[in-house]
Amino acid sequence: xxxxxxxxxxxxxxxxxxxxxxxxxxxxxxxxxxxxxxxxxxxxxxxxxxxxxxxxxxxxxxxxxxxxxxxxxxxxxxxxxxxxxxxxxxxxxxxxxxxxxxxxxxxxxxxxxxxxxxxxxxxxxxxxxxxxxxxxxxxxxxxxxxxxxxxxxxxxxxxxxxxxxxxxxxxxxxxxxxxxxxxxxxxxxxxxxxxxxxxxxxxxxxxxxxxxxxxxxxxxxxxxxxxxxxxxxxxxxxxxxxxxxxxxxxxxxxxxxxxxxxxxxxxxxxxxxxxxxxxxxxxxxxxxxxxxxxxxxxxxxxxxxxxxxxxxxxxxxxxxxxxxxxxxxxxxxxxxxxxxxxxxxxxxxxxxxxxxxxxxxxxxxxxxxxxxxxxx
Numbered sequence: 001x002x003x004x005x006x007x008x009x010x011x012x013x014x015x016x017x018x019x020x021x022x023x024x025x026x027x028x029x030x031x032x033x034x035x036x037x038x039x040x041x042x043x044x045x046x047x048x049x050x051x052x053x054x055x056x057x058x059x060x061x062x063x064x065x066x067x068x069x070x071x072x073x074x075x076x077x078x079x080x081x082x083x084x085x086x087x088x089x090x091x092x093x094x095x096x097x098x099x100x101x102x103x104x105x106x107x108x109x110x111x112x113x114x115x116x117x118x119x120x121x122x123x124x125x126x127x128x129x130x131x132x133x134x135x136x137x138x139x140x141x142x143x144x145x146x147x148x149x150x151x152x153x154x155x156x157x158x159x160x161x162x163x164x165x166x167x168x169x170x171x172x173x174x175x176x177x178x179x180x181x182x183x184x185x186x187x188x189x190x191x192x193x194x195x196x197x198x199x200x201x202x203x204x205x206x207x208x209x210x211x212x213x214x215x216x217x218x219x220x221x222x223x224x225x226x227x228x229x230x231x232x233x234x235x236x237x238x239x240x241x242x243x244x245x246x247x248x249x250x251x252x253x254x255x256x257x258x259x260x261x262x263x264x265x266x267x268x269x270x271x272x273x274x275x276x277x278x279x280x281x282x283x284x285x286x287x288x289x290x291x292x293x294x295x296x297x298x299x300x301x302x303x304x305x306x307x308x309x310x311x312x313x314x315x316x317x318x319x320x321x322x323x324x325x326x327x328x329x330x331x332x333x334x335x336x337x338x339x340x341x342x343x344x345x346x347x348x349x350x351x352x353x354x355x356x357x358x359x360x361x362x363x364x365x366x367x368x369x370x371x372x373x374x375x376x
Contacts, residue, residue: 027064058085174242179258234269282310
């Protein structure tokens with residue numbers, strides 16, 4: 001036993017590869033497998049867990065319906081297959097979740113949507129709203145508009161970036177292998193299974209080899225790349241065999257898997273990122289009342305801001321200083337610099353009147369704020 005439990009998760013990302021979801025012989029969605037997986041998802045939701053799905057399969061489903069069944073596809077053929085396959089995938093998820101009275105929402109992302117800060121915030125806000133409304137987001141890479149991004153394993157990394165985006169605490173990569181081994185177990189009978197990995201050392205990375213065809217749906221190299229992203233975000237990751245029915249239930253029942261366990265919780269890791277890994281684009285000067293509130297880890301409201309300096313957009317990182325120039329905090333602004341100047345010194349209830357739209361009550365929400373270390 002590793003001590004890691006799926007039922008202890010708060011927010012779960014489940015990544016599904018094409019080989020699990022799509023029948024290779026027919027190009028159709030494996031409805032019995034999908035129904036069993038959704039049964040697992042609904043059980044997780046019933047005990048209060050948020051579940052998001054990152055699903056491959058659009059190209060695999062769409063290619064046969066466009067007469068592209070054989071051979072290697074050109075880029076434009078992959079994009080055409082994805083365009084029709086997305087519709088069929090969405091319909092399959094809608095039917096599977098509909099059996100339980102659960103709504104599904106499709107979200108198509110590119111890597112840039114998770115890396116560029118403003119697009120990241122927009123996508124996160126949409127996903128959070130869908131979860132709050134009781135829907136299950138089904139996320140895929142936007143293959144129709146992607147170029148070099150269409151390649152094996154991208155959805156492993158995309159799933160990790162989504163986990164980072166929404167502060168998930170558990171990422172499940174359903175695969176055709178039951179975890180990480182010291183070598184390819186098909187070739188080396190002496191290969192040892194690793195149930196828990198706590199650091200991605202050079203020795204661990206070397207175990208991925210050169211991603212031989214068939215070893216896993218995206219290759220173990222891409223799974224370790226996903227693990228690096230997830231662990232840096234404070235999200236644990238599990239690689240589990242997903243070919244059988246009810247793969248999440250199998251993990252809970254003690255199936256052999258590999259857990260990748262970080263040393264920080266999602267919120268802690270997120271705030272480390274804000275504090276040290278983001279270049280600031282502006283400055284907010286606050287009054288004494290706001291400074292005292294920040295010291296108690298409260299959000300920064302517009303009423304406490306007396307000066308806005310610099311040019312920045314919503315989602316950019318800014319420094320918060322006191323009247324006497326001390327750095328009090330760093331955080332992600334919920335408003336652009338021009339809007340921040342307009343609402344500075346005003347009550348939150350006045351924001352809609354001033355700007356003409358209803359934004360957040362906080363200029364920087366406490367979840368996006370890191371209070372600087374106290375100085376002697």
